[in-house]
Amino acid sequence: MGAKFAFTGGREGWIRVLLTAVGVGLGVALLLLTTALPSALSVRHHRDQARLDYTYEQHPRPKGDDTLLIADIDTTYQDKDVRGRLVEPEGPRAPVAPGLTTYPAPGEMVVSPALKKLLDSGSGKLLRERLPYKVVGTIGETGLIGSQELAYYAGAKGLEQRMNGWQVGRISAFGDPHPSSDRPDPVLILLVLVVFVVLLMPVAVFIAAAVRFGGERRDRRLAALRLVGSDSRMTRRIAAGEALAGSLLGLVFGTGFFLLGRELAGSVEILGISVFPSYLNPTPALAALVALAVPAAAVLVTLFALRGVVIEPLGVVRTAKPARRRLWWRVLLPLAGLAMLYPMIGQGRANGNFNQYLVIGGVMLLLVGVTALLPWIVETVVARLGAGAVAWQLAVRRLQLSSGTAARMVNGIAVAVAGAIALQMLFAGVQGDYTRRPGNDLTRAQxxxxxxxxxxxxxxxxxxxxxxxxxxxxxxxxxxxxxxxxxxxxxxxxxxxxxxxxxxxxxxxxxxxxxxxxxxxxxxxxxxxxxxxxxxxxxxxxxxxxxxxxxxxxxxxxxxxxxxxxxxxxxxxxxxxxxxxxxxxxxxxxxxxxxxxxxxxxxxxxxxxxxxxxxxxxxxxxxxxxxxxxxxxTEQSKKFTSIRTGLYVGAACVLALIGASLLVSQLEQLRERRKLLSSLVAFGTRRRTLGLSVLWQTAIPIALGLALASAVGLALGAVLLKMTDTPVGVDWVSVVTMAGIGAGVVLTVTLLSLPPLVRLMRPEGLRTE
Incomplete structure (x- = not known):
């Protein structure tokens, strides 16, 4: 019955289930993208290894019909790396580079699609002067590590006289002749673990919030069901079925969003990283876990949300003064997280790898603690707010009546900011270990x-x-x-x-x-x-x-x-x-x-x-x-830089998800309050006053959320630095920047919701059937 209500509840039901499906779908798409990242990074690494052409041999191999002379002539153009090779086959069986079918003749070159596009554009004028070769073909996907990579192979002759062991060499096969077996760096592994937890937690929080869209209307419908004979257990099962239907549709939407984003990924480059769509294949086991976890979470969150709501045949007992939220169990979550991380304090990189389960569990509990503490903080603070302008009073009263809804909107931002602050502290603390100063005198030469x-x-x-x-x-x-x-x-x-x-x-x-x-x-x-x-x-x-x-x-x-x-x-x-x-x-x-x-x-x-x-x-x-x-x-370690780049790319995706989900949530709340808004306008309330009240309703919870996120983020960052045996220091510029970005996302979403707010304040909103 619950699933049927989700799809047969008329226009209101369809809007509600679509909002839920879109919110859940955005989260599912990002989860699928995350499960595909290990595969994408692995494919990039293997393709880069497959085309390696360095030998580092003291004695060059003898010339034969299966050898190739190759020269590294990499360059840079407008801060983008351009991979360049001069090639001279010495026989018919010379190895062919991945992505090529044959080598270009002297004076000709084959280029990557992105380089061809750049050379044909006006912005590639200076690069065309640098590459005086005729373009005769393009490099296939197997010879590139990303769709936006700039690369070329140019034909040459006379390379044998230029052989020097590092720039010009003779090879009989592509690939790394001496694969390295470096011992993994425990601190870098810790960085990767924390990055994944920090990026995924806001997604999980938003999925949990999305399945609760339309909660008040749903509870009123359930009261009607009680009136015609259903008991409280049946009512909860129907609510769970409705949430399950919305989450399943969200899985379909999320798969569609992911496939669409997968195709678009081939045409974008973020912080110098690009991929081909074929790289983004989610690991089957992780994809199956997402497909099972999201509907299960939807049911559990719905049942958890109904525990404090009494649904009676004559209405929903929600307007009575609710019981104050308890603090003791909310504090236990971050304390348990700290307890899990405490045994690894002082471990550093000299005592083996960090315990992955303790790291993941500890960071998750600390971040979940943000979502548990924030509703209590919002409720406690807004209960003490009082007189002010009309817009302020409207906003405060609304927050006093439904502080949980306001906290849910901000939870995702707070978790993301807390994690970002902790990571920024960790990166700033350890980057000195992965950074060296070349000693160049930049005042004498650049x-x-x-x-x-x-x-x-x-x-x-x-x-x-x-x-x-x-x-x-x-x-x-x-x-x-x-x-x-x-x-x-x-x-x-x-x-x-x-x-x-x-x-x-x-x-x-x-x-x-x-x-x-x-x-x-x-x-x-x-x-x-x-x-x-x-x-x-x-x-x-x-x-x-x-x-x-x-x-x-x-x-x-x-x-x-x-x-x-x-x-x-x-x-x-x-x-x-x-x-x-x-x-x-x-x-x-x-x-x-x-x-x-x-x-x-x-x-x-x-x-x-x-x-x-x-x-x-x-x-x-x-x-x-x-x-x-x-x-x-300064110069930084490539591994350290790639992890930090991955964080920035993931953070950009998470912030985009947060913004989109917040907008959907805001529109859903405004739609539920349509009659109330129209009534206020009919009684003479100015639209400007209502608009300001919406801004205050957003500003108060976000200020409290960012303050809590900053405190938790600083605590988590200090613990992580202690674990790596690094002196604790706070990069206050990063802290303020992260908090500012979070506030900016929320304010942008609020401003985007003002035009729909104006439409909802029309007198037509009072009509009923």
């Missing part, structure tokens, strides 16, 4: 370009100095010298560095008394340099390192000059101190000049738009394998 061996450095530096937005270019070449040949397995016993540059460039790395072209210097004062003094003997013949392949590198020797001027090492723009020898171009033999690699340090005018792209374009024009790098003050 970019560097590594120029490969064989490229004349002076003309390259000249081209950079004339590039738009470049203020200064400092070019320094370098090589290693030793007391023995480098083309042996053991190499030389003593070694030192040789740095080549004009006098102005050499003064960036050492203090020179005087300098002119043709001078050579011996450097003292470099950190850890003990070999230079032993090698700096006039006339001594030293060997120059020229190749990573110890078996094939030519032997180039250099005689220490008779005249060596002294120099004192100073920090170079990269923050390092250089030892060894300094040489001006006039003192360098031609054979050595052709064998060294160089670095150009660039000081930029950051006010020039796209200045970084102009530099990268010049680097590509100097040599396709020149690597332009933008200097930053």
């Amino acid at each position: 970019m560097e370009v590594d120029v490969p061996r064989g490229v004349a450095l002076a003309p390259a530096a000249e081209r950079f100095s004339t590039t738009k937005g470049v203020r200064k270019a400092v070019a320094l070449a370098s090589a290693d010298v030793g007391d023995g040949p480098w083309n042996t397995d053991n190499g030389p016993a003593l070694s030192a560095q040789v740095t080549i540059g004009d006098c102005a460039a050499l003064r960036e790395v050492a203090s020179l008394s005087s300098c002119r072209d043709g001078d050579a210097f011996v450097v003292s004062g470099a950190d850890g340099d003990t070999d230079t003094a032993k090698l700096a003997k006039p006339g001594r013949r030293l060997y120059v390192s020229t190749s990573y392949d110890v078996g094939k590198s030519p032997r180039i020797t250099w005689a220490v000059p008779r005249t060596l001027k002294p120099a004192r090492s100073v920090k170079d723009p990269a923050g390092a101190t250089r030892g060894g020898f300094l040489m001006t171009p006039g003192a360098v033999p031609p054979r050595i000049a052709a064998a060294v690699s160089g670095t150009v340090y660039l000081s930029l005018d950051e006010s020039v738009p796209d200045v970084h792209e102009y530099v990268r374009n010049t680097a590509a024009a100097v040599d396709p394998m020149a690597n332009a790098a933008l200097w930053v003050s």
Whole structure:
């Protein structure tokens, strides 16, 4: 009978069941998305591993009809990574990269769909100048890790002469030749666990709230059923059946929303992460759990909600003064959560992994404690609120009559904010362990370009100095010298560095008394340099390192000059101190000049738009394998960054769900109060007053909810930091930001509900049949 009432109750019944289904459906869609995330991340990882082309071998493999020469020429365009490869098959059986059927000829390239779209658009003008290849095809899905990834393979020739072991190599198969078996980091695992709990709890809270849409009208219908003969148990079973029908329809809606979102996911990119729709396949076991848990939760929540409502044949005993909510059992929930987390305090990363069950249970109980405490806090506070303007009195009286409904609206936001504050504290506390400072002096240079061996450095530096937005270019070449040949397995016993540059460039790395072209210097004062003094003997013949392949590198020797001027090492723009020898171009033999690699340090005018792209374009024009790098003050671990990115992506989805569900809930409450609103207008209440009363009804609970969420979030964050053995510190900017975002979502939803409110305040709302 309850299921039948859900679908045959006329227009009111259909609206009610649709509101429930939409609310539950949004939650189910996000739950299905969450269950699909592990699969999506796994597919991205496997596809990235399947196309790896690094060998890191000391001896390159011999040439054959099954080998491929491949060069890494990755670049960046407008803060987006562009994966680039130069390829030269050496035989008909050369391995074909995933996503390709054949390799492009020299001067041609195959690109990812997203890169093709960018190159064809006006915003890709500077990138087109950097990639002077003809597009002849696109990379298939199996060769990409995301739908919005920018990637290309370009044909090349003559790569064998450029082999250096790290940028240009020879492979006979794609994939990681040395799979790593790193020990998992307990703190990173803890971060992942807490992120999942924090993201899923608001979803569960909203699903629980959605099944209670239309509660007051339902209770009045149940009173009518009591009048015609049903007992209280039968009445509750009918209410459970009605909730079950709405939740089952919500499962259908949620599946539809998920499939729609799954298709849309292929066209969006969030914080640099994109996926193909085929990645988002929920784990069957988890999907089955969602399908069973949501209807069961709907029934349990409905029965739980009816425990304090007396449904009699002549009405619903709800208007009498309700019993005050009890506090003692509500406090037990967060205390139990803290008790579960307490045994792991001080564990850190040196004592094994954290107990997953205790972590999940403890965090869940703390966050559930928010939903249990908030109704008591709202009821206690609003009971003491009194006189004020008419809008204030209307809002306060409404909250005093139905504080539970107001608290339910805010519960999801409060849980999300509490979890977000705790995570922000945890991330801020441990990020120092996953962050390093490269030591670059950003006041002297903001970019560097590594120029490969064989490229004349002076003309390259000249081209950079004339590039738009470049203020200064400092070019320094370098090589290693030793007391023995480098083309042996053991190499030389003593070694030192040789740095080549004009006098102005050499003064960036050492203090020179005087300098002119043709001078050579011996450097003292470099950190850890003990070999230079032993090698700096006039006339001594030293060997120059020229190749990573110890078996094939030519032997180039250099005689220490008779005249060596002294120099004192100073920090170079990269923050390092250089030892060894300094040489001006006039003192360098031609054979050595052709064998060294160089670095150009660039000081930029950051006010020039796209200045970084102009530099990268010049680097590509100097040599396709020149690597332009933008200097930053800090660098973070990729694993840590990916977890934090996952949090931001998930939080964006949860906030979208919260906003949509809140709007549905607000509209449902306004619809139930249609006659009351019309009556107030008919008695002369101004629409502006009613609009302000709705804002106050939202503002009071959200202020109380955010205060509670901040307190619980700070407590949870402090406990998590203690568990990781990290000093407790509060990032107040993040706390205020999280609370502000939560308040912003609620206020936005309230403003969006004002137009329907105006329509509901028309006199036609008093009509009845």
